[in-house]
Amino acid sequence: MKTIAISAALAGALTLGGFSAAQAWEPTKPVEFVVTSGAGGGTDNFARLVQSIITKHKLMEQPIVVVNKGGGSGAEGYVYGKGAKGDPTHLIFGTNNAYLLPYVAKLGYKFTDLTPVAAMALDEFLLWVKGDAPYADAKAYIEAVKAKPMGFKMGGSQSKDTDQTLTSMIQDATGAKWIYVPFQGGSAAAVQLAGGHIDSNTNNPNENIGQWKAGQVKPLCVFAPEHLAKGDPIHDGKGWGDIPTCKSAGIPIESFRMPRTVWMPADVPADAVTYYANVLEKVSQTPEWKEFIKRTAQTGKFMKGKEFTDFVAKDDAANKKVFEEEGWVVK
Amino acid sequence: MITRFWAEIGTAILTLVFGLVIVKGSLEFGIGWDSSGPQPGAFPFYVGALVAAASLGTLALTLGKQLAGSPVLAESFIDAERGRRVLAFLLPLAAFVVLSVTLGMYVATILYLVFAMRFQGGYGWLASLATAFLTVAFLYLSLEKFFQIGLLKGPLEPLLGL
């Protein structure tokens, strides 16, 4: 079964790229995985898992070296990627920060210094409140916040990053207004919510699951176009699939998701991009990858080629609009 | 011979410049206090200003002591003899850094160790070469092979197929 799926995918990819199997490009040197987060970060887990799957299933001949370049919330890794211009042995792992960071900070790279390879999953965002909060649904919470502008605290990761962008979108869409408190990361925001120091956060499923299990926090809605995949019940008989979408719960935001992306430096051969996209596609079909996606309640969606660049263009535009409204864009 | 007075003055001027550079860099971000507390530049601004002020204080104090004829300041900071010893160590060390970024860390390690042992330590060629190559082999096996951490490489490694 698996081999059929793989060869089908391979055939699809080859027709897309328009190369015959005889010309297939392959790396001749060890391949470097550049991780745009520190050790232990979400992107780090993503890259190291991909590395272990490739090694286990022998999807690549050459060994893989993982390097963390998480400085400047990932900018360091992209700048490093820019420096490897034309070198087809560097893969850069990140999120949508690849194209969003240059808007909000003066950095030594532009999005055009990167070649898109693929996106492997979409991480979801949910609206969470404390477990014993008196709000039955998102609507009730939003109404409470609207009644008391700047009286509620929304926590999340660092400023001008995904969590604050989403908060800003919710504010625009509903007219509510929060005090936004930036923490070092999602796990800190999760604990702060559990301790009752903030009123809500917009964490990814993986960041809050421990607290949800214990009933310290509860999800109100998910910023996805449809319900999440049904999984095991987590707390009080409810699981990821039971959470209403935010749109249906009264927050008119269709979707807000963070892609897990892979890039290459600029000016690399097109064959090389195709080669890595195919390897990554094979990774996305392994049981280990599917297990990881399920455990972290992300949405498994492999995108490459035009599908990926279209997604990037759309996501870029949506975020840029918020950045401009908030005045975050640097000159 | 450099006296301690000049060393104190020189260092204080350098830390003064450092403080001013930090002050200048932080002005870009606003140094005031708005509704959500200090602005991003405030903390580095005051830290930089403090460093600059303390450096000025050190300068004034040192000058004052010098005018009062403090014996400590007239002492030598470094004399020719000691300077030579420090330079004999520092120059090869700096050369090692330069070689590391040009020829790669493995080659630099071999050249540096052989130079230091053979020409400064007075060991024989055999002992020097053996130490250098054993060190490099250990680093290569433990870092490159076991932990999969690549060191800086130069033009030589690809020729050897490493």
Next chain:
Amino acid sequence: MDNIANLMHGFEVALTAHHIMLMIAGVLLGVLVGVLPGLGAPNGVSLLLPLTFSMDPVSAIILLASLYWGALFGGSTTSILFNIPGEPSSVATTFDGHPMAKQGRATEALSFAFLSAGFGALCGVILITLLSGWVASFALRFSSPEYFAVYFMTFASFIGLGGASPLKTIVSMGIGFALATVGMDSVSGNVRLTFEFDVLLAGVSFLIAVIGLFGIGELLLTMEEGLKFEGVAAKVRIGDVLRTAAKMPRYWLALLRSSLIGIWMGITPGGPTAASFMSYAMAKRSSRNPAKFGKGEPEGVIAPETADHAAGSSAMLPMLALGIPGSATAAVMMGGLMIWGLNPGPTLFTDRPDFVWGLIASMYLGNIVAVVIVLATVPLFASILRIPFSIIGPLIVVICFIGAFTAANREFDIWLALIFGLVGYVFKKLDYPIAPLVLAMVIGDKAEDAFRQSMIFSQGSLSIFWSNALVGTLMAIGLVLLFMPVIGAGIRRLRGLGQARTV
């Protein structure tokens, strides 16, 4: 006592031949990464992480945790022998450990370090065993103001400690604070003080500063003096290890106090590095002859080592029970937990008792294994000092710079290490204290973040630092620590005046 029953069950899980082998392997690898400066425990753990994806979670965490213990021990070794802290948390061990080694007491210093470290770690684990539930709910009460208060306490205890000129102390600490602000500012999302140099995006690494200021700076000083290490002639005997062990009970007060400080800093997010600094400061302050500190006082080795390891092991509790990593290494392990399909959080203890109690049991065993292994290596390490300096000096140079590079795979860092080396040399000769610079670099940016987050919470009002009993108490303790030297000096002066009059 449910916990004791659980722990016994944990021992059943952990005490298999396979797991003991993993512990030994982990400790040995840990000592190796700990000894190489730059390549610390967080690197070691993240490098082994992919290897563990195919292991069962209990075995995996035992391997990684043992590597962590090993690295903590290894880091102290180079601190004592060469004044190069292999781990950030062993910086404070250099203050008295290295002078001891220079006096030919390397064996004694190493044995003190390892034994007190083992004691501290065991205290930390005992706390986890007995009070896990209570600590987890206590830690939930911590928010940004409380974090700031903890950092403030650490600073307050350390400031005014040395005899250096106040102006020079301010310069040194200010440089540390300024360097800590370079790079991304997470509160505002701005990149600060990089002056548009891309190499500064990631900030100035604390590890690099330490390698330069301590390691290379010390080498330059040694060369200038034309000295060989005086430890050359010292004999290394296994009996010395035992004799040192026999002296340990004498330091029971320091051990106990340092364990408490370590545990406190491990469960509040001060972390092992801050713990070791604070513990050193408290030891010096409460000592009858503080003048001996910095010149080879055993208590100056015992205090930071005990606190470092107590903090390292008790930091596992907030990691497991809350999902707050108490140290850089814990952050990497938490990533591992998620990939293994375990979700850190309050229910982990009840959902996966096998895993949690297996890990806790392995912390007892792993630390005992680690102490035995590292004590056995003492003669080996101590005898390194007998190698002539003309060989070991250049080797240390190589290891320092390779360490500087491997810390983050950045070429720029080797240049930076060289600059820090020169700064360390000049500062030491001109009596600028280096410890405040290092401490400011470690917790400066965290303290700044916590302060500004608090200000966002309170919308600009400082009264938040007295807004509840917890933060108020912490701030009050901090203020007392800050002004104690001044008050103490005042009292002494008054007493001195009184005596002068009676005479």
